[in-house]
Amino acid sequence: MNRSPSNTHGGPAPAIDIRCLRVDYGAFCAVDDLTLSVPPGEVFGLVGPNGAGKTSTFRVLTTLMEPTYGEVILDGVDVLEDLAGARQVMGYMPDLAPLPSDLKIGEFLEFHAAAYGLGSRQQRRERVAECLEEVALSELSQSWCKELSRGQMQRVVLAKTLLHRPRVLILDEPASGLDPLARRDLRNALRKLADGGATVFVSSHILSELAEMCSSLCVMNRGRLLASGSVDEVRSQLGSTERTLTATLLARQDEAAAWLQSQPAVHDVRLSGPQLVFGFSGSDEAQADLLEGLIHRGVRLRAFEEKRSSFEDILVEVAETNRRS
């Protein structure tokens, strides 16, 4: 295994290091010059609408596909040069998590434990039991794979992914089809893995799902990286300062409305009884100044409310903008 333990800055090397990754399918570019670093021990989310390039990125990361060009380092192992080494440090759970219909859960996991060469038969059984317990499916080890619900199948495949204790977990849409309870369990499981030192790279097209479980994330659309960082950083990188403000006044609503309309970053001012509802797209500082200005004009403010666009709205807006462009 060709490993590069640290970067030139002296800090710990990123667990996942993607440089200038490009994936083409003929004339169609699925991933366009993606550069991304994920520090060790993070639960890192990759979010984007369908066709954003998430699965292509994951297939390159998991050695299942050769990119057009680029470089991918997983835990110090160059994925394109050392396939076997990369496969040893990484565990992959594909989208829709398929299971063979002709095996029982225990048999499926024992097959993979044997294929990974995890010690003696007894050791393999113990590890399988451990992993089944981790995904809370111990009682179903003798059930047929084909009899499981979608959520149970996801958990079985997660157990398979954990068998060889990978340092980097790559999970493609792991929460799809899970009920809220199962999602909570998955979130807790991923957090525990990260606490144990593993790096989890997880994708979803549902942002709220990722925001719940990830310490940081990135947003992709049409093969390009749009933003990355913490949830708030991503929100600001996407340029979404848009919010709806509601001011409830005791009197002089008309005068206040006229003044607001003359202010920069204010738009769509509407009067609704004692309330003034208007759009604002300035910074937090500008918003504070606006409020101060309103009070200085002698307006008696009874209440003030701010409503920001949801993350889903921002993503939809970004996707729509990209589509139009």
Place this chain on the structure above:
Amino acid sequence: MNSTPTPIRPTRHAAWAIWSNPIFRRYCQARLRLRGAGIALLLTLLIAGFIVAMSSTIGGRNQMDPADAARGGIIPLLVVQGLILFVLGTAQVAGGMTAERDEGVIDYQRLIPMSPLAKVLGYLFGLPVREYAMVGVTLPFTAWCLWRGQVGWDVWMPLYAVVLSSAWLYHFTGLLTGTVARNRRWAFLASIGLVFCLYTVIPQMAKFGLVFFKYLTITPVFEESLSGLLPKSAGAMVKAGQRLLPTVKFFNLDFSEAVFTGFSQGGLILTFVIMLCRKWRRAESHLLGKLWATGFFIWIQVLLLGNALPLIEPGNLFPSHGFAGVAQYMWDWKPNPGEAVAMSGIYGLVTLGLIFVLGGIITPSADHQLRGWRRARKQGATALPRLADAATAYGWVGVMALAGAAGWFLFTRALVESHWFPGHVVPLSTLVYFAAVMLSSGVGFQALLEAKGGRAVVLAGILVGVVPLMAGAVCSAVSGMLTTAMWVIGVSPLVLPFFAAGSLLSIADLPEAVVHTVPQAFYVWLGIGVVAMLWLSWRLWAARKAVAGNVLALPPALPANRP
């Protein structure tokens, strides 16, 4: 959760240790459950028992010798075993492999740390494990028939060895189609089609001088063993007939049918193993590397020549010899010069077909080329390694074309200069024309494929390869248009080998109406073909130069602080 991030160090699986191969054991578990396999095994048991009981009973009623009665069951049992292994087993292998892909679980298997060979062998023996068990159920009956029928081990052992090697050959065919085909329906159709071709169509080439192809079936060994498997009286008759037939000759060496069949099938099996291992190592890989494909092509040429040349002097190679049957010994049989010309043409066509197939396998797509250049840039190289998938296949196909022309020339010269056609010689200049035919069609095809892609080749194949044949056939049916028909048909590269043989060989006895037209059409179209090939080669060179230039001219993609 108590997982730690230290990966467990895996123990490697030896490819040869089939019994401990996890993929094999996984299929044993799934396909040998009593609930699923029980009925199949019971049914096989009943059929095998019925066959043996019937042969013994009928033998007893006809007051046959007990040994003869027992022998009566051997061939029906062999047919049942063949059906199970060849038909059910192959379908199971192809279908099972595609099902893995359809279900999506194949990605898991790609990622498990087993060697590609261990994975291939796991699937090869695992997928049809129920079929092996079914054959296993029939074996005690076969053993009883062989023992009771006093069949010598030197008779049954080569036969069963070849049954097994043929089964592996067909299973590999199924495994390969299941691995390569994009959906289950195509995999099933392709595997059935390939096995059908391997078993029925391709061996027919043996009747036209390409004897090697019949050794891809169990037929030669079965025919050799037949006298020992039949009741003694019938066996003696067969044996008398067999004395009239030649043994397998490979150049000046004599082999038994079983040894040569094993040798021939072994080569093909090895090639299939290489193909599958490459696909398991990396899904985007070509089925064969450039060196292996070229070596495989030359190996086929050697086998074709090695089998064919020794049969020319005794006359066994000529189709009319086989069709004349026993009558040949009563009449003064001689081969027709026309069949020698046709055999030369067929040899050329089959060689060209092999170049198309192998050239198609090793030619990189535009994506492959781009990836190759990107990787070269990343590694600081300014050229691609010659053996890399992304490297051009132009030179390798050129080598195949020249080797094919040489094989074709040797075959043709041995035919024409044999004692059957006294006074005729094949001058060395014929080799130049044969090489021009192979290069113009083979290299032209490859250059077009590499420069313009598969669609352009299919379009060219239809417009230049097939349409002239159809148009020419229509013209030839119109009175007075035979000359035009020859000119039109001559456009097709598929006809060039026949036109070459008809134009260049002194034994060619063309009909009066086309005696001048065929050579004229041949020289004209060959000339145009060579010019087209040179133009396509230049286009390919320019296209590759442009790709390389574009990629290498880009600034370094990676920041300088790469670890």
